Amino acid sequence: MEQGEVSLSEREFSRIKNRVYSVAGISLSDAKRTLVVSRLSKIVRSLGLSSFDAYVDYLEKGAKTEDGQAFVNALTTNLTRFWREDHHFDHLRDHVAQLIADKPRGSRLRIWSAGCSTGQEPYTIGMDLLSALPELKRWDFKILGTDIDTAVLAKAASGTYPESELSGLSPQRARLIEKPVDGMIRVPDAVRNLVSFKPLNLMQQWPVKGPFDAIFCRNVAIYFDKPTQGAVFGRFNSLLAPEAFLYIGHSENLGSGGEGFKLVGKTIYQNRAKPQKREAA
Structure with a gap:
């Protein structure tokens, strides 16, 4: 000992x-x-x-x-990195591009990173979408990052990370992060301003408002038992916009919480609810 x-x-x-x-x-x-x-x-x-x-x-x-x-x-365990499981970001980019095509400029877009740890996930969402879809700057676009661990949220809010976080990133992605100073890199202000970090315990009340156009909850439910997993994923469904998406970890499945979802890609689930049709005037 x-x-x-x-x-x-x-x-x-x-x-x-x-x-x-x-x-x-x-x-x-x-x-x-x-x-x-x-x-x-x-x-x-x-x-x-x-x-x-x-x-x-x-x-x-x-x-x-x-x-x-x-x-x-x-x-709690806090393993994360920028562009982790990057197929999710490819899918999200296509989803948001379709929303932009379908909705008027200035529309509302909300994305939740649940179990965001030290913030790389929500910042990746922001950097990836703004670089690919610059018209989002003219939208009401916000990202919520939550975690039960208040210590990691404090690190996330700083938006600064060791230069080693760039390891493994393509040059195109690395350029989206500000150049290192004294061995530290920094998420650009334009992205930091999109993200709000708040403490949230998934076992308690959720003081969040939907609907969300996407929810990321990856490698969080692996620490829950099956009944808890099903209950949490079912609650996410109620906060998603119709036909919006839930992204989970590579070793996770929805279990009893999957009733309101359909699988549309590798660990990508879509809310089965259909948008309400507007009645003719």
Whole structure:
């Protein structure tokens, strides 16, 4: 055991699994035991507590809001990058181009990145669409990025990243990001101004307004059990515009939440609802 780590009994591990499931919907497998010890030990020590039992007791009996949030932040996983699973962005580009063709200039376009982590996904959406469809500058175009982890949202809002984030990007895509300064790159203001970041727990109320023309929720549901996955995807359906799209992770499926969707591409689902026809005057 590393310096500063706290020993974890089976009962304590069970209590932690139950706690993170109840507050965040995250289903921890037994394989995550080492991760729990390494990520939570420092917090337990910093609070002056002697055991994980004492820590869970503290969380359950009037912990400060920030301490409850720190528990969730420590147990979330935040792997992301620019243009991850880029076939989704190819599809979104075609979808938005069709909306532009069908709707008048200045129309409303809303896209939600749920589980946005450190922000690369919503920023990719903005950079990709603005570069391909510059007429969007004359639209009411906004992107919402949400995550349960407040620490990653703070990083996302800064819009700055290590230069290493450019690794693997084509020269055309890399040019969309401002040149590195002191080893850091920066998302252009025109894109940053499109994106709003807000904390949101998918297990609680969603203070968001639809309809959305697209929702990205990729590699988030893999941390949920099947009933939770179905419930979340079903809620997304109710917030999508008719015939709008949901993009999920490569290893995910909608399960019981798929009733309102049809599969139209690799991990791309379309809302089955049809637009209402306007009655003749």
